[in-house]
Amino acid sequence: MFIVNLTYVKPLEEVEKHLKDHITFLNKYYASNNFICSGRKNPRDGGIILCSAKNKEEVNEIISEDPFHKNGVANYDVIEFQPTKYSEGFKEFVE
Numbered sequence: 001m002f003i004v005n006l007t008y009v010k011p012l013e014e015v016e017k018h019l020k021d022h023i024t025f026l027n028k029y030y031a032s033n034n035f036i037c038s039g040r041k042n043p044r045d046g047g048i049i050l051c052s053a054k055n056k057e058e059v060n061e062i063i064s065e066d067p068f069h070k071n072g073v074a075n076y077d078v079i080e081f082q083p084t085k086y087s088e089g090f091k092e093f094v095e
Contacts (some may be wrong), residue, residue: 001058001094004049005077005080006068012044015072020027021067029062036093056080 008015027053029035036050053059059078068074083094 001083002053002056003079003083004051004059004063005046005079005083006048006074007046007077008074010073014071015068018067018071018073025066028065034062069079 026035026049027049032066034052036052038047038049040047051059051062054061056078063069063076066074069076082088086094
């Protein structure tokens with residue numbers, strides 16, 4: 001399991017230009033069950049994606065498709081963790 005921490009490196013006006021395509025990207029990986037949840041940080045200086053993937057290389061391949069990445073809008077910090085305690089509803093996401 002991975003936490004993908006996006007930090008915007010461009011003004012929000014530039015982020016907004018790529019938001020529609022970013023949402024399409026998110027939807028693709030929700031459909032493949034790689035993304036579990038995502039959202040904006042508060043204050044709005046980036047976002048968080050909770051991602052299920054085989055390894056960090058797979059996460060990096062996924063990130064490479066993000067329009068925010070392709071257009072240099074955000075930097076990405078990928079944090080791997082092993083869930084050891086979780087609610088019953090989260091169980092399906094843990095391998």
